[in-house]
Amino acid sequence: MSDGYAIDVSGLNKHFGDKHVVKDVSLRVRRGEILGFLGPNGSGKTTTIRMMCGLLKPDSGSGTCLGFDIRRDSGQIKRRVGYMTQKFSYWDDLTIRENLDFVARMYDMPDRSGAVGRTLTGLGLTDRANQLTGTLSGGWKQRLALAACLLHDPELLLLDEPTAGVDPGARRDFWEELQRLSAAGISVLVSTHYMDEAERCHKLAYLSEGRLLAQGTSQEVIATQGLITWAIHGGNLSNLSETLQRLPGVEQTVLFGAMLHVSGRDGELLERTLRATASGTGFRMEKVDTGLEDVFIYKMKQSAKESGPGA
Amino acid sequence: MSPLNGFSLSRWWSIVLKEFLQLRRDRLTFAMIVGIPLVQLTLFGYAINTDPRHMPTAVISADHSEMTRTMIASMKTSGYFDIVAELPDEEAGRAALARGEVQFILNIPAGFTRGVLRGERPALLVEADATDPMATGMALASIDRLAAVVAAKDLTGPLAFLAAGQAPFDVRVHRLYNPEGITQYNIIPGLMGVILTMTMVLMTGLAITKELERGTMENLLAMPVRPFEVMTGKIVPYIAIGLIQATIIVLAARIAFRIPFAGSVVMLYVAVLLFVAANLTVGITLSSLAKNQLQAMQMTFFYFLPNILLSGFMFPFQGMPSWARFIGNLLPLTYFNRLTRGIFLKGNGWWDLWPNLWPLMVFTVVVMTVAVKFYRRTLD
Ligand SMILES: Nc1ncnc2c1ncn2[C@@H]1O[C@H](COP(=O)(O)OP(=O)(O)O)[C@@H](O)[C@H]1O
Ligand SMILES: [Mg+2]
Numbered sequence: 001m002s003d004g005y006a007i008d009v010s011g012l013n014k015h016f017g018d019k020h021v022v023k024d025v026s027l028r029v030r031r032g033e034i035l036g037f038l039g040p041n042g043s044g045k046t047t048t049i050r051m052m053c054g055l056l057k058p059d060s061g062s063g064t065c066l067g068f069d070i071r072r073d074s075g076q077i078k079r080r081v082g083y084m085t086q087k088f089s090y091w092d093d094l095t096i097r098e099n100l101d102f103v104a105r106m107y108d109m110p111d112r113s114g115a116v117g118r119t120l121t122g123l124g125l126t127d128r129a130n131q132l133t134g135t136l137s138g139g140w141k142q143r144l145a146l147a148a149c150l151l152h153d154p155e156l157l158l159l160d161e162p163t164a165g166v167d168p169g170a171r172r173d174f175w176e177e178l179q180r181l182s183a184a185g186i187s188v189l190v191s192t193h194y195m196d197e198a199e200r201c202h203k204l205a206y207l208s209e210g211r212l213l214a215q216g217t218s219q220e221v222i223a224t225q226g227l228i229t230w231a232i233h234g235g236n237l238s239n240l241s242e243t244l245q246r247l248p249g250v251e252q253t254v255l256f257g258a259m260l261h262v263s264g265r266d267g268e269l270l271e272r273t274l275r276a277t278a279s280g281t282g283f284r285m286e287k288v289d290t291g292l293e294d295v296f297i298y299k300m301k302q303s304a305k306e307s308g309p310g311a
Numbered sequence: 312m313s314p315l316n317g318f319s320l321s322r323w324w325s326i327v328l329k330e331f332l333q334l335r336r337d338r339l340t341f342a343m344i345v346g347i348p349l350v351q352l353t354l355f356g357y358a359i360n361t362d363p364r365h366m367p368t369a370v371i372s373a374d375h376s377e378m379t380r381t382m383i384a385s386m387k388t389s390g391y392f393d394i395v396a397e398l399p400d401e402e403a404g405r406a407a408l409a410r411g412e413v414q415f416i417l418n419i420p421a422g423f424t425r426g427v428l429r430g431e432r433p434a435l436l437v438e439a440d441a442t443d444p445m446a447t448g449m450a451l452a453s454i455d456r457l458a459a460v461v462a463a464k465d466l467t468g469p470l471a472f473l474a475a476g477q478a479p480f481d482v483r484v485h486r487l488y489n490p491e492g493i494t495q496y497n498i499i500p501g502l503m504g505v506i507l508t509m510t511m512v513l514m515t516g517l518a519i520t521k522e523l524e525r526g527t528m529e530n531l532l533a534m535p536v537r538p539f540e541v542m543t544g545k546i547v548p549y550i551a552i553g554l555i556q557a558t559i560i561v562l563a564a565r566i567a568f569r570i571p572f573a574g575s576v577v578m579l580y581v582a583v584l585l586f587v588a589a590n591l592t593v594g595i596t597l598s599s600l601a602k603n604q605l606q607a608m609q610m611t612f613f614y615f616l617p618n619i620l621l622s623g624f625m626f627p628f629q630g631m632p633s634w635a636r637f638i639g640n641l642l643p644l645t646y647f648n649r650l651t652r653g654i655f656l657k658g659n660g661w662w663d664l665w666p667n668l669w670p671l672m673v674f675t676v677v678v679m680t681v682a683v684k685f686y687r688r689t690l691d
Binding site: 050053054055056057075078079081083085087088089090091092103106107 | 525526527528529530532533534535536689690691
């Protein structure tokens with residue numbers, strides 16, 4: 001089936017009015033793989049996901065989801081995909097059990113009450129099954145939404161910022177669950193803003209202003225940029241950051257709390273500049289591995305420079 | 312403290328400005344501001360007539376003479392009667408009245424002219440469908456004067472003595488279905504359709520926009536459910552509600568208003584079922600077209616207006632100009648009004664009801680097709 005790809009789309013474009021929101025996006029997700037979908041707000045992640053499950057018609061481009069054509073077979077795709085919307089979209093005025101029952105009926109599940117019962121147990125919500133969904137807290141709603149989109153045993157999960165606004169403990173549980181599902185052969189496309197989550201994905205795709213800027217494992221994504229990074233610890237880092245930005249070899253400075261990351265593609269030039277500026281000032285510095293965050297901030301600035309201000 | 316204490320003109324003005332800006336971007340509200348006065352003025356000014364003329368009238372004539380022709384001609388010139396048919400006998404006449412094809416029957420008995428010439432003062436019979444007292448009142452009042460007109464025109468020369476004194480013939484008027492001209496008999500059965508229209512269209516009008524506004528539509532669209540399943544599935548609970556409402560109205564009509572019920576309960580419920588279905592498809596269509604709940608409500612109101620005014624509920628259908636009747640003929644309430652009045656007051660059978668049943672079925676199928684076509688399959 002489709003060479004083992006759960007998602008294989010190419011050249012996707014989408015306009016809203018005269019706004020070009022998704023530009024020539026091509027994506028591949030292997031079966032059983034977790035693809036992290038990254039990019040700033042408004043970069044077109046949600047729009048791309050919606051095109052893949054038939055909620056939006058692409059203006060051009062083509063591809064398959066689980067081997068089914070995304071333009072013609074959206075019915076088949078919907079039956080096999082679990083889609084978790086960015087905004088909670090179950091019915092607030094139904095109870096938890098009623099929502100799950102509804103979903104189970106939608107997918108013609110053979111053992112409906114069994115499946116709903118197992119899901120409730122798995123969630124630990126059996127006692128609260130008759131509570132109105134609208135009264136659940138954000139974290140619980142998110143867990144319910146994930147459980148509901150898993151109810152019909154989908155082969156592919158499309159999760160749109162599933163952990164936004166969720167506390168760290170619940171996030172960790174959530175990712176353990178995702179890793180378990182992936183090990184069981186379920187493919188996952190998950191959009192997120194969290195770098196620690198990105199590191200947990202098998203592959204990453206980075207979208208900015210509708211354009212796919214990078215795709216691959218996190219090592220690949222980092223390597224293709226060829227950035228050398230130094231970490232500096234010490235006193236007044238924000239002043240140092242301002243100074244460094246104007247000097248040769250320094251392409252980017254990012255402040256992480258008590259540590260400043262300074263990156264550039266020309267390693268020698270960068271090192272010379274740093275030594276000249278920071279030596280004898282009490283700053284401690286060391287060469288570190290370039291992180292995902294450095295790369296993504298770098299990419300974002302680059303694409304902003306290319307498209308120019310106001311675009 | 313006075314409400315004007317600390318009043319800031321600039322703060323106040325910023326509220327005014329904001330309202331204007333928002334209003335300007337809300338096109339449908341803007342359309343209503345302009346549209347409603349125009350529609351109301353047109354309907355009330357041109358379509359509605361409380362002194363309805365040109366009522367369809369059939370003649371059953373067993374006597375063709377100069378005098379009966381004058382009689383018929385003077386009915387026409389009175390402006391109240393349009394002679395639309397010649398019927399062979401009394402039975403055909405009653406059927407035409409029952410189906411609402413004609414409002415009046417002029418029945419001229421055999422030997423009428425001879426009777427007049429012999430000074431026997433024979434009688435003409437005028438039968439009226441008096442379901443709606445407003446539709447027949449003025450026309451019947453004009454009939455009495457006609458005898459004198461005919462006498463003055465045809466009874467001249469040697470026959471002039473017949474025209475002198477008492478009228479040379481009688482006009483006997485038969486008010487069928489609502490002999491005492493009780494307005495409630497007409498209004499209450501009609502109200503049934505009005506209430507059902509309002510509640511059914513409004514409730515389903517919100518059915519899909521509600522999902523859109525709450526964001527649950529995206530979830531629904533991501534599931535493998537077909538548009539036809541969503542549409543019809545959303546309608547079914549309201550069919551039950553419609554039947555309950557209809558039952559309440561029927562009971563109130565019988566118990567509180569003592570409206571006669573001449574027809575069959577089964578037929579009434581068949582009519583209600585078809586009518587409720589027609590309105591629910593309208594509601595679900597509006598719901599598919601509207602972008603939010605407010606728009607759905609505004610559209611419902613727009614739909615409601617002509618239904619009230621042009622369906623024959625408030626004002627006699629036959630008294631309206633042809634363009635207004637044309638619009639009225641597109642509205643399910645027009646047919647349902649005839650059905651309820653026919654069942655309550657006239658005791659109509661299937662054969663009489665059929666001309667008003669099939670348009671409801673056609674309407675439902677056509678509108679449902681439109682609804683499914685406009686249903687959002689995607690979020691585009
Ligand atoms: N239905 C829509 N109509 C018009 N513009 C839209 C619509 N949906 C999204 N957009 C615009 O498309 C761009 C991408 O949005 P989205 O895909 O939601 O980005 P992301 O999920 O990455 O935050 C944004 O600028 C957004 O305003
Ligand atoms: Mg989004």
